[in-house]
Amino acid sequence: MAPITFLEAIRQALFEEMAADPRVVVIGEDVSVYGGAFKVTEGLLEKFGWERVIDTPISESAIIGAACGMSYLGLRPVAEMQFIDFIACCFNQLTNFVAKGHYLWNAPAPMVVRGPSGGGVHGGPFHSANPEMYFLHTPGLKIVYPSTPYDAKGLMKASIRDNNPVLFFEHKFLYRRIKEEIPADDYIVPLGKAVVRREGKHLTILSYAAMMHTSLEAADALAKEGIDAEVIDLRTLLPLDEETILQSVKKTNKCLVVHEDTKTGGIAGEIAAILSEKAFHDLDGPLVRVTSLDTPVPYAPTLEEAFLPNAQKVFTAARELAHF
Amino acid sequence: MPATETRSKAKLSRQQYLDLYYFMRLNREVEETMTKLFRQNKIVGGLYSSLGQEAISVGTAYALEKRDWLAPMIRNIGALLVKGVPPRDIFTQHMAKFTSPTQGKDGTSHFGDLDNLHIVSPISMLGDLIPVMAGVAMAGRYLGQKIVALTWIGDGGSSTGVFHEGLNFAAVQKAALVLVLENNQWAYSTPVRRQVPIENLADRAKAYGIASYIVDGNDVVAVYTAAKEAVDSARAGNGPVLIEVKTFRRRGHAQHDPAEYVPANEREYWEKRDPIMLYEKFLTDEKLLDAKSKKEIETKITALLEKEREFAENSPMPPPELAAKGVYCTGPECHDLQPKWERPIAELQPPKSSTKNSWPPYVPRADFGVPASPIQFVPAEVLASSNGAKAATASAVSAKVVAKPSMKQLKKSSANSTAASKKPAKKGAR
Numbered sequence: 001m002a003p004i005t006f007l008e009a010i011r012q013a014l015f016e017e018m019a020a021d022p023r024v025v026v027i028g029e030d031v032s033v034y035g036g037a038f039k040v041t042e043g044l045l046e047k048f049g050w051e052r053v054i055d056t057p058i059s060e061s062a063i064i065g066a067a068c069g070m071s072y073l074g075l076r077p078v079a080e081m082q083f084i085d086f087i088a089c090c091f092n093q094l095t096n097f098v099a100k101g102h103y104l105w106n107a108p109a110p111m112v113v114r115g116p117s118g119g120g121v122h123g124g125p126f127h128s129a130n131p132e133m134y135f136l137h138t139p140g141l142k143i144v145y146p147s148t149p150y151d152a153k154g155l156m157k158a159s160i161r162d163n164n165p166v167l168f169f170e171h172k173f174l175y176r177r178i179k180e181e182i183p184a185d186d187y188i189v190p191l192g193k194a195v196v197r198r199e200g201k202h203l204t205i206l207s208y209a210a211m212m213h214t215s216l217e218a219a220d221a222l223a224k225e226g227i228d229a230e231v232i233d234l235r236t237l238l239p240l241d242e243e244t245i246l247q248s249v250k251k252t253n254k255c256l257v258v259h260e261d262t263k264t265g266g267i268a269g270e271i272a273a274i275l276s277e278k279a280f281h282d283l284d285g286p287l288v289r290v291t292s293l294d295t296p297v298p299y300a301p302t303l304e305e306a307f308l309p310n311a312q313k314v315f316t317a318a319r320e321l322a323h324f
Numbered sequence: 325m326p327a328t329e330t331r332s333k334a335k336l337s338r339q340q341y342l343d344l345y346y347f348m349r350l351n352r353e354v355e356e357t358m359t360k361l362f363r364q365n366k367i368v369g370g371l372y373s374s375l376g377q378e379a380i381s382v383g384t385a386y387a388l389e390k391r392d393w394l395a396p397m398i399r400n401i402g403a404l405l406v407k408g409v410p411p412r413d414i415f416t417q418h419m420a421k422f423t424s425p426t427q428g429k430d431g432t433s434h435f436g437d438l439d440n441l442h443i444v445s446p447i448s449m450l451g452d453l454i455p456v457m458a459g460v461a462m463a464g465r466y467l468g469q470k471i472v473a474l475t476w477i478g479d480g481g482s483s484t485g486v487f488h489e490g491l492n493f494a495a496v497q498k499a500a501l502v503l504v505l506e507n508n509q510w511a512y513s514t515p516v517r518r519q520v521p522i523e524n525l526a527d528r529a530k531a532y533g534i535a536s537y538i539v540d541g542n543d544v545v546a547v548y549t550a551a552k553e554a555v556d557s558a559r560a561g562n563g564p565v566l567i568e569v570k571t572f573r574r575r576g577h578a579q580h581d582p583a584e585y586v587p588a589n590e591r592e593y594w595e596k597r598d599p600i601m602l603y604e605k606f607l608t609d610e611k612l613l614d615a616k617s618k619k620e621i622e623t624k625i626t627a628l629l630e631k632e633r634e635f636a637e638n639s640p641m642p643p644p645e646l647a648a649k650g651v652y653c654t655g656p657e658c659h660d661l662q663p664k665w666e667r668p669i670a671e672l673q674p675p676k677s678s679t680k681n682s683w684p685p686y687v688p689r690a691d692f693g694v695p696a697s698p699i700q701f702v703p704a705e706v707l708a709s710s711n712g713a714k715a716a717t718a719s720a721v722s723a724k725v726v727a728k729p730s731m732k733q734l735k736k737s738s739a740n741s742t743a744a745s746k747k748p749a750k751k752g753a754r
Contacts, residue, residue: 046681049675051466052672061485062493064455065458069457072463073464075663092449096448096449097456104426108653140652142652164653
């Protein structure tokens with residue numbers, strides 16, 4: 001198998017799930033003829049027809065509402081947000097209705113909400129966001145944020161097959177920048193499981209999505225200085241794989257969290273709390289955060305570069321922590 | 325159309341007329357029982373009354389078939405009863421009992437039943453259920469089920485953004501959705517004239533290119549007749565229908581609200597138009613109801629509610645450990661989610677579509693109009709075989725007026741309850 005891009009991996013997952021299961025439909029803005037703003041749904045219309053590839057008006061609440069209604073009759077809709085920033089437009093529909101259904105009235109909503117997220121491509125303040133933490137605070141949702149083509153495909157398949165509403169964040173910086181050979185067989189990557197990307201003993205670096213690659217780059221540089229960092233890819237933020245995190249920190253005794261989301265209220269804070277509660281005596285240093293600035297995502301390349309974490313920032317913070 | 329016409333068109337059997345009466349009475353008695361429970365401090369949260377609006381919940385839900393779906397608002401208890409919800413479910417919900425449909429996790433009429441009764445639970449943020457029910461209708465069409473989805477919105481809720489998103493999308497999709505807009509004149513304490521600058525909310529249908537009705541919401545036969553036409557039309561594939569029912573919220577927003585802001589003459593006007601009183605007079609005049617059968621119905625309701633209330637009162641509160649349970653579906657052992665296919669799955673599996681990946685060519689028109697959607701939502705053979713195919717394709721641009729209330733009409737109806745209005749009222753009867 002030739003290596004495929006992150007984007008192609010997601011498209012393959014949609015294609016294979018739709019081919020195998022007529023319950024799966026796709027709904028969103030410009031998803032049919034145009035194939036979506038980033039072409040993730042390209043080719044689906046030709047294969048599956050108008051009934052299963054559904055264009056909508058610019059109405060995010062209607063997209064989520066309709067997907068939810070479809071799921072109540074046993075379908076498994078995959079709803080696209082043209083940019084994940086627009087998910088704020090249907091916040092109420094998702095958090096107050098879809099997410100609460102199973103707990104309140106025994107109404108599971110097996111649906112996926114997917115869309116391109118993240119910065120680094122000069123998309124500006126309304127096309128670069130990482131809004132995952134708005135939803136991490138909502139019981140009933142699951143949140144997936146992959147970093148590799150293999151994971152993107154396997155996690156998308158698992159998300160479609162899950163009986164709960166899953167928010168699937170696709171970092172647009174990764175869409176066409178990374179390639180990977182992936183197996184031809186039907187596999188899934190289970191939700192709620194982190195993975196150790198690089199083993200190490202001096203400190204643990206937790207990350208996800210595009211920042212996972214930044215963290216690995218920093219880990220290579222650290223290795224040259226004799227610092228052996230363990231890098232963990234969270235993959236699913238909700239539910240969070242506490243076991244893998246704790247296991248690693250109990251081994252390395254130090255933890256650095258790297259995320260592209262802004263600092264205040266980012267998942268690093270939640271992880272700090274978990275480590276305080278469950279691994280306090282194992283820690284030989286403070287939990288350190290390398291994140292974006294607490295500002296909107298700025299447009300100019302110089303500003304965006306200052307806003308985002310990068311390998312150098314991770315390297316500096318990790319080295320300091322290692323020597324703490 | 326005048327009420328006299330709708331009544332002759334209704335063609336209900338005596339039993340159906342009496343069903344409507346039974347459910348309206350049951351609706352009111354269930355709420356009366358809850359008012360007593362509320363005063364005894366046995367209702368945990370708020371209590372929202374539909375006093376004077378029973379004809380709407382009952383008349384619209386009665387137009388649905390068993391397979392159809394509904395999504396009520398908090399005041400549509402009558403619709404739940406018609407759909408088959410036992411009164412005990414409503415009592416236990418309000419009393420937060422473990423035996424309630426949500427086991428005490430939510431109150432009031434906030435519960436649903438996806439498997440049997442096809443009820444989608446209400447949400448307090450009004451309007452959200454409109455796109456949800458559009459999705460229900462679309463999924464039903466995809467599965468070949470020929471269902472109709474019906475939901476309600478108030479004059480207040482009609483100002484939400486999601487009302488527009490949902491109704492517009494449903495209209496574009498030609499989804500089998502019936503939206504009943506209960507104009508009860510008040511959104512909490514704000515009168516409708518301070519919410520919208522138009523007299524008839526049904527006029528909004530024109531903007532969505534869908535059919536609409538304006539109905540006297542206190543005339544159950546008029547409500548039923550319009551709803552039945554709308555349901556048949558939606559089922560036949562003609563797209564959504566908006567029914568504006570004019571009525572009045574006789575109590576406050578909830579029990580805590582004495583609604584002193586309502587002008588006395590407005591209340592007086594509508595109290596004289598009590599839907600149950602009007603319907604009783606109609607049934608008596610038409611010799612459909614006599615003292616004996618009325619007594620039988622009352623006895624039946626009293627006995628039923630006594631039993632149901634006792635069940636609710638004797639039910640336990642949920643155990644505290646339930647609070648932490650049930651956020652996620654844990655998989656097939658929790659819910660085995662299989663749709664009910666009513667079309668050959670071979671049409672879809674394996675996929676053999678080879679849809680052309682392009683929009684149809686542009687056809688210039690002198691009036692700048694656009695060609696119709698290329699998407700065939702309902703297979704032609706399904707349309708042809710549909711029972712409702714011949715049902716009224718209500719005009720997409722003008723609301724049909726079904727017995728719009730007026731003082732003149734009130735005088736007439738007190739003189740002769742069958743002659744509500746010989747001609748439609750001026751406004752909205754274009």
